[in-house]
Structures are given as C-alpha cells and as structure tokens.
Amino acid sequence: MKPFYYLCDFPERKNAGKNFVTECPKCGKKHLYISKTTGVFHCFSSGCDFKGKLKDFWEERPSYNSSFTGTAGDKFMGTHYPTHNIRQERESGNGSGKATSEVPMIPEDYKKLPPEVFSKIKPLTDDPETKDQNQLAARRYLADQGISLKTAIEARIGCLMHRCYGKDEDNKSTGTMYHCIAYVNFLNGQPVNVKYRSCDPSTIKATDEGETTGREKAAGYTKFWSQDSPTTPCPPYHIDCINPLKVAEETVPRLIITEGEKDVLTLREAGYHYVISVPNGAASDLSKSFEAFEPWMNQARDIVICGDIDLPGRTLVKHLTDYFGERCLLTTLPGDCKDISDVLATYGIEVVHEIIESARPQHTADIVTVSERANGILNVLHGEYDHGYDVGYGPLTDHVFHPTDQGGLIIETGVPNSGKTDFLNDLTCRLMAKTGRYVCYLSFEVPDKDKHIAHLVQLMLGKVNTANYTQEQLKPIISFLDSHMVHLDLHEVSPTPNNIIARADMVRRTLPLKYLIIDPYLFMEVETNRYNTETQAIKAMLTQMQAWGRTNNIWVIIVAHPRKLTKLNGKNELEEIDMYTIAGSANWANLADFIFSISRINRQDSNYTRLDMLKVRDQDLCQTGSVLYVRQTCGRYDERESEEQVIAEAQGKVMSKDHSPWISLIES
Missing domain, CATH: 3.90.580 (DNA Primase; Chain A)
Structure with a gap:
C-alpha cells in the first residue's frame, strides 16, 4: 500500500x-x-x-x-x-445569544454493522437443493409478493431466525423468534444497518385448481420487525443506488422514493434501479434522514413519490412533497391497493410500470392544462360563453364598457371635480337596478352614508325632490337597495389593502357581491419604506386586488387621481389624461383590465361629460373609445352621439332622456 x-x-x-x-x-x-x-x-x-x-x-x-x-x-x-x-445556530429559549456549532452529517459518518451482527445473516441463494428453512421461508414470502429470487439476490437480501416485535409491543425483551428476511442496507459498499421482517405465514389458503406449484399459497404473513443500526438516524434503504461514484449518468433522470423496503424490491423487480425508501417509514424525520445525502439527491432531476394510501402514508407524501418541492411527481394507486407492492401482487408488473410512468406533478390551480379546460374550449368555439351584459346606458356605452362576470380590476381617473364619484353613483345604481348586481361601497368621499343612499334613491326614481313621496312609496326602493348594496366604513381598522379585502370577504361570504368600489385610492394606506417604494407598493396593492377580484368573480373599481398635469407649450391648456398620468406608478396602466377617465366639458354653448375608455384588456366584447353624456338634475347621465347633439340639446332641441323610475324594471 x-x-x-x-x-x-x-x-x-x-x-x-x-x-x-x-x-x-x-x-x-x-x-x-x-x-x-x-x-x-x-x-x-x-x-x-x-x-x-x-x-x-x-x-x-x-x-x-x-x-x-x-x-x-x-x-x-x-x-x-x-x-x-x-x-451556526442560536440556542432557542435562553435569550443569551450564545452560538452553538452543528456540523451536518456526511455519508462517511455511518458506521458499519458489527461483524457479530452481519455474520448471522445468510445471503439468499438460488440453490435448488437447499433444505435450509430460513432460505425456504424467505423464498416463499418473496414469491407470494411477486418478487423473483433473482431480484432479491441482486438486492443482497438475507435470511435468518431472529427476534422481532409487533408495533404495539412495549417490552422488547419479550419478542418472539421468527423466520425473517433481512433488508441489509449498504452505503459506500459497506453494510451499515439491517431491518428484519418476519416472513412466517399467518393464514393459508388452498391452491387454485390447475396450479402446479406443489404447495399451498399463503393468504397473509406476520408483520413483526426489528433492526440493527449502529448509527442514528438510519440512512435511506438502497441509498447506494445514487452514490455519485456508482452513477454513470451526469444526472439521475428520476429517483423513486417509497415508504418501505419491500416497495424498493417491488420497483427493482419492475426494472427501476434508482429507488430508495425513507429510513423509518411514515414516521421519518426527513431533514435528519436525508441530511448526509442531499448532494447525492441533487443529482436527481425528478423525484417520484410512491407512497401508501393510508393516513400515515398520505402524511409522508405531503412531507416529501414539501421537502423536495417542484421536483416532485406523485403516483396514483388503484383504490384497492395500499402500496405499490400490493399493485405488483394484485395486478402485475405492467400496472406498476403504468403507475410510475404516469406520475404527475402535484395538482395546482396555477397550472392549467388543455384537457382540464376541454369542455370550456368547446363551449367557446360554439359561442357558448359569457358575452357580458349592458350596464344600462345604451349602445354607445356598451361599445366601450361591456363587462362580463369574470371580475378583475377597473380604474377610474380624472382631475378633481370632474364628476368621478357622481358618475360612479349613476353607474353602480344602474348596475343594481337594471342588472341585479350587488355592490359594496368604500366611499371616503361621501362620509355621510345616509345622504349617499338617499341620492341613490333619487337616481332610482329619477327625481331630485322626493319630499312629497310617502314612506310607503319610498320603502320598496330602500328595501331593494338593502338587498343589493352595503357600505364599508372602516372605523375599527386602518384602510390597508389587507383590511379592505378582509372586510369585503366578509360581505362576499354571505352576499352575492359583484362590485367593490374604492373611492378614492388616495385614502388607502399602503406600506412604503426604504425597501418598498410607492411604485412597488402600488403594484403589490393592484396585484392583490386584481387577484382577489378574479378569484371571486368580482370587479374592483378604484378611483385614482392623476399626477399634476403639465401645461401645453406655455398655453393655459393641460395635457390630456391617459393611462400613464395616474399618480404614483405606471402599474395602474399595466395591471388594470379597464381604465376610463371622466372629464367635465364646460363650454359657452353646452356643458357635458366625456368618458374616455383608455384601456380594455379583452377587446372581444368592447373597445377603447369615447362617449359623451348630458347630466340630468337628478344625477342620471344620458349618452349622446356627438357634440352636435349636445349643442342642439342645449339650444332647446328635445332629446331622449331616461326619466322612468328604475324600480319598475326590477323583477320581483
């Protein structure tokens, strides 16, 4: 040497x-x-x-x-x-801040089995003349599990008489001697632990007619265990299969992890080489069990988790999935099989292959496959999908704003005193009266909720003066509004995005909410600091609102003011409002599904309101464009085709107006 x-x-x-x-x-x-x-x-x-x-x-x-x-x-x-x-890890609970040192295990830390233990284990042989009862008992057990003697010998399975215990036996000194198979685990080519499994038949059934095996078939086997392991925790069984010095490939394409050692044999029988089992079944502490072998496991591109279907087995699958993350592929077993070994014994190798090859990533709603949406796709191709609904103004408005019940994010902007809140009152009142949608208001601009709701009653009636209406005439409208709207006031919590969504969720869980109005964004509290700028905070808020809206099929409408507009070439005119003039962030434009601005046009010959639809994400049902409105005294807005119509109306031409009470349109 x-x-x-x-x-x-x-x-x-x-x-x-x-x-x-x-x-x-x-x-x-x-x-x-x-x-x-x-x-x-x-x-x-x-x-x-x-x-x-x-x-x-x-x-x-x-x-x-x-x-x-x-x-x-x-x-x-x-x-x-x-x-x-x-x-370096801090000692927990003492508050001293004293550091303790912990060195992670490596494969060489595992001690070999003592010679006196290893020498008792007889390697399985294929000697056809053997009379050894340990050999015969082990062969019988393996054959009934569908595992060939060749596979067992290659896996270096042993046999012996050994003292084993049931899982409920408290006093280990009273264990019973059984014929056992020995799962000897090798690490770096050396035996480092062994688990013994009793293989005596517990029940016997007669062989089927025509069977020529010459023996009775065992219907069940005893399930007693014990183990010898000089190192704790035990290494995963068959871990040497991914020893970097034994792996020829640069990457292990797929590593299968099972709950028990017999399942490893089953999968080896089916032709899979890279298979290990967790050291202590469903009770394994994965962080400790895998610590020494993380570099080895990092060779594996995919981790196939082939667990049991009972509660402990499903719990282990969950822990393995959490541990290995996105590399995991999960198997699905037949309902009458507890584990993959049952599959082999019941259905054969071909079904085992089918189960392993069809392993799929954990299902998540974040990944959408075509097959999952096949029916919906066919419906769209046949024109059977949500075509949206009219909001109640007429065809000109429907051309630029024709929402569906998908939900999402709508931004309304405009200079101060342009009528943003006033227009929203009319829009949401029409949505309630003419489409039956439910609306939740968080209106910082209208602190007097009584006055706000009274104004909605006036819009319903199309009247400014309601003093002459009796209580009996007004109560049906108030009752309708009570069944179609609610206010948030946020006296108990600050108006952060999380608190707003939490309160709106309380409404959503008990009422058919379709619109959440936040008027205006200016009063919301978003967290900004040296690590979180206003732009980042607005992006996070908008993303949160949009995701919540889409998940729950609710439109979130946020009123946002523009930044200070610049004058055009020294004139007294200001730049036009667009998607990117909203104060604080370009993410208003990036994340919204609809953006529209409201402008009041005051001219010598006419006064009117203009809606400019600046963004429409899904232009299948409507497009960007502008609509002109003339406001009635009661607060209703009537759409007009052109400025010429507005001017003609100002000069006395009679134009159509929406005068009728909306309460009569409501289906009882």
Missing part, C-alpha cells in the same frame, strides 16, 4: 460514464470507482473500504464540503483543511 495514489497508478481503468472502474490495490477486486471530475475513489467490495482522493486532484480549499466528493477521502489521504464551514 502506498500513502498517495495518482491516476497513472491505474492504467487499466475502464470508463463507466462520469467515473472510472479499476482494480483495487487493497483487495484486488475490480470494484474501485474513481470520479473523473474530483479524483475521489472508493472500493465497493464488501469488507474492503479502500477510499481516498488521487493526489492529482489535491487542492487547498477554505471551506468544508459536505458532499461525497472530497470529504472522508481527503481525510484518508491526509489533506489538511484550514477550517470547517460550521453551521
């Missing part, structure tokens, strides 16, 4: 993907694997454990590497590292 080795010391090496395989100078067997990229080498012959790092690859490094490449091998060859990269 030499103190150091170079790559040239192994001239007869063979390529094995990203590694070399050659003869071990210690044991003489051709089980020495050498990493081409790191120079780490390890002999996987049981009992040898020759390991290290080629001197060609030696280098001084300032930090400790917990991956397989270069840890124990460097210590074996005497390489010195200046410091360890020690994880």
Whole structure:
C-alpha cells in the first residue's frame, strides 16, 4: 500500500460514464470507482473500504464540503483543511445569544454493522437443493409478493431466525423468534444497518385448481420487525443506488422514493434501479434522514413519490412533497391497493410500470392544462360563453364598457371635480337596478352614508325632490337597495389593502357581491419604506386586488387621481389624461383590465361629460373609445352621439332622456 495514489497508478481503468472502474490495490477486486471530475475513489467490495482522493486532484480549499466528493477521502489521504464551514445556530429559549456549532452529517459518518451482527445473516441463494428453512421461508414470502429470487439476490437480501416485535409491543425483551428476511442496507459498499421482517405465514389458503406449484399459497404473513443500526438516524434503504461514484449518468433522470423496503424490491423487480425508501417509514424525520445525502439527491432531476394510501402514508407524501418541492411527481394507486407492492401482487408488473410512468406533478390551480379546460374550449368555439351584459346606458356605452362576470380590476381617473364619484353613483345604481348586481361601497368621499343612499334613491326614481313621496312609496326602493348594496366604513381598522379585502370577504361570504368600489385610492394606506417604494407598493396593492377580484368573480373599481398635469407649450391648456398620468406608478396602466377617465366639458354653448375608455384588456366584447353624456338634475347621465347633439340639446332641441323610475324594471 502506498500513502498517495495518482491516476497513472491505474492504467487499466475502464470508463463507466462520469467515473472510472479499476482494480483495487487493497483487495484486488475490480470494484474501485474513481470520479473523473474530483479524483475521489472508493472500493465497493464488501469488507474492503479502500477510499481516498488521487493526489492529482489535491487542492487547498477554505471551506468544508459536505458532499461525497472530497470529504472522508481527503481525510484518508491526509489533506489538511484550514477550517470547517460550521453551521451556526442560536440556542432557542435562553435569550443569551450564545452560538452553538452543528456540523451536518456526511455519508462517511455511518458506521458499519458489527461483524457479530452481519455474520448471522445468510445471503439468499438460488440453490435448488437447499433444505435450509430460513432460505425456504424467505423464498416463499418473496414469491407470494411477486418478487423473483433473482431480484432479491441482486438486492443482497438475507435470511435468518431472529427476534422481532409487533408495533404495539412495549417490552422488547419479550419478542418472539421468527423466520425473517433481512433488508441489509449498504452505503459506500459497506453494510451499515439491517431491518428484519418476519416472513412466517399467518393464514393459508388452498391452491387454485390447475396450479402446479406443489404447495399451498399463503393468504397473509406476520408483520413483526426489528433492526440493527449502529448509527442514528438510519440512512435511506438502497441509498447506494445514487452514490455519485456508482452513477454513470451526469444526472439521475428520476429517483423513486417509497415508504418501505419491500416497495424498493417491488420497483427493482419492475426494472427501476434508482429507488430508495425513507429510513423509518411514515414516521421519518426527513431533514435528519436525508441530511448526509442531499448532494447525492441533487443529482436527481425528478423525484417520484410512491407512497401508501393510508393516513400515515398520505402524511409522508405531503412531507416529501414539501421537502423536495417542484421536483416532485406523485403516483396514483388503484383504490384497492395500499402500496405499490400490493399493485405488483394484485395486478402485475405492467400496472406498476403504468403507475410510475404516469406520475404527475402535484395538482395546482396555477397550472392549467388543455384537457382540464376541454369542455370550456368547446363551449367557446360554439359561442357558448359569457358575452357580458349592458350596464344600462345604451349602445354607445356598451361599445366601450361591456363587462362580463369574470371580475378583475377597473380604474377610474380624472382631475378633481370632474364628476368621478357622481358618475360612479349613476353607474353602480344602474348596475343594481337594471342588472341585479350587488355592490359594496368604500366611499371616503361621501362620509355621510345616509345622504349617499338617499341620492341613490333619487337616481332610482329619477327625481331630485322626493319630499312629497310617502314612506310607503319610498320603502320598496330602500328595501331593494338593502338587498343589493352595503357600505364599508372602516372605523375599527386602518384602510390597508389587507383590511379592505378582509372586510369585503366578509360581505362576499354571505352576499352575492359583484362590485367593490374604492373611492378614492388616495385614502388607502399602503406600506412604503426604504425597501418598498410607492411604485412597488402600488403594484403589490393592484396585484392583490386584481387577484382577489378574479378569484371571486368580482370587479374592483378604484378611483385614482392623476399626477399634476403639465401645461401645453406655455398655453393655459393641460395635457390630456391617459393611462400613464395616474399618480404614483405606471402599474395602474399595466395591471388594470379597464381604465376610463371622466372629464367635465364646460363650454359657452353646452356643458357635458366625456368618458374616455383608455384601456380594455379583452377587446372581444368592447373597445377603447369615447362617449359623451348630458347630466340630468337628478344625477342620471344620458349618452349622446356627438357634440352636435349636445349643442342642439342645449339650444332647446328635445332629446331622449331616461326619466322612468328604475324600480319598475326590477323583477320581483
């Protein structure tokens, strides 16, 4: 034996993907694997454990590497590292701020099974003449599970008589001796733990007619366990299958994780090589169990989780999904099978293949497939979809504003005193009266709620003076409004986006809310600081409002003021309002589904209001454009085709107006 080795010391090496395989100078067997990229080498012959790092690859490094490449091998060859990269964690609960050091485990930390334990385990053989009852009991059990003797021998399964216990047995000293199979777990080619599983039949059923096996078939087997493991926690069973020195590929395309060791055998029987099981079944602490092997698992592109369908099994699947995140693919088992081993025994290998190959990512509403929407797509192609509804003004308004019940974000803007709130009162009153939609107001501009609701009654009637109406005449309208609107006042909480949505959600859960009016944004409280600018805060608020609206099919209308407008070329005229003149952020324009501005035009020959629809996200039902309105004294707005019509009306021409009470349009 030499103190150091170079790559040239192994001239007869063979390529094995990203590694070399050659003869071990210690044991003489051709089980020495050498990493081409790191120079780490390890002999996987049981009992040898020759390991290290080629001197060609030696280098001084300032930090400790917990991956397989270069840890124990460097210590074996005497390489010195200046410091360890020690994880610092604060002691919890003492408030002292004292730091404690914790070094993560690496694969070389696992101790080998003691010789006295390992020597008791008999390797399975395929000797057809054997009379050994342990061999025969193990063969019978495996055959009834659908696992061939060849697969079991390749997995280095053992057998013996051993003392095992049931899961409810408290006193381990009273365990019973059973025929057992032994799941010996190898790490870096060395046995590091073993789990014993009793394989004695618990019930027997007669063989089917025509069966030529010459023996009765076991209908069930005892389920008693014990284990020997000199290191805690145990490593995952079959973990050596993804040992970087044994993996030829640059990337493991798919690693399957099961709950138990038998499931690993099942999947090996089905031809899957990269399969491991969690160390302690559904009760495993994943962070501790996988800590030493994270670099190994990082080789895997996808993690297929093949768990049991009982409650502990589903809980483990959830924990594994949380641990591995977006790499996870989940399997679906037949309803009459508890685990993948049941699938093999009941339906055979082809169904096992089908289950593994059809593993899919965890379902999330964030990912929409075509198949999920097939019926909806066909409905659209046949014209069967939400075509929106008229808001109650007429065809000119419908051309620029024709909403559906999808919900989303609507922004209204305009200079101060342009009639934004006044127009919204008319719009929302029409939505209630003519379409039956439910409206929630958060109106900072109208603190007197009685006056606001009284104005909506006047709009319903089309009258300014309602003093001559009796209580009996007015109560039906008030009752209608009571069933179609509500106010938020926010005396108990500040008007943050979260609080507004929380209060609106209280309305939504009990009432058919379709519109939430926030008038104006100026009074909302969004969090800004050195790390969160006004632009970022507005984007977050708009995104939150839009997402809530779309999720719940509610239109959120926010009134937002423009920034200070500049004068045009020194004239007394101001620049035109557009999507990007709204104060605070360009995200108003980016995130809104509709944006419209309201302007009051005061001329010597006429006065009118203009609505400019500045943005329409879905232009299938309406487009951008402008509509002119003449305001009635009661607050109703009547659309007009042109300025000429407005001027003619101002000069006395009789034009159509919406005078009729809207209460009569409401279906009882």
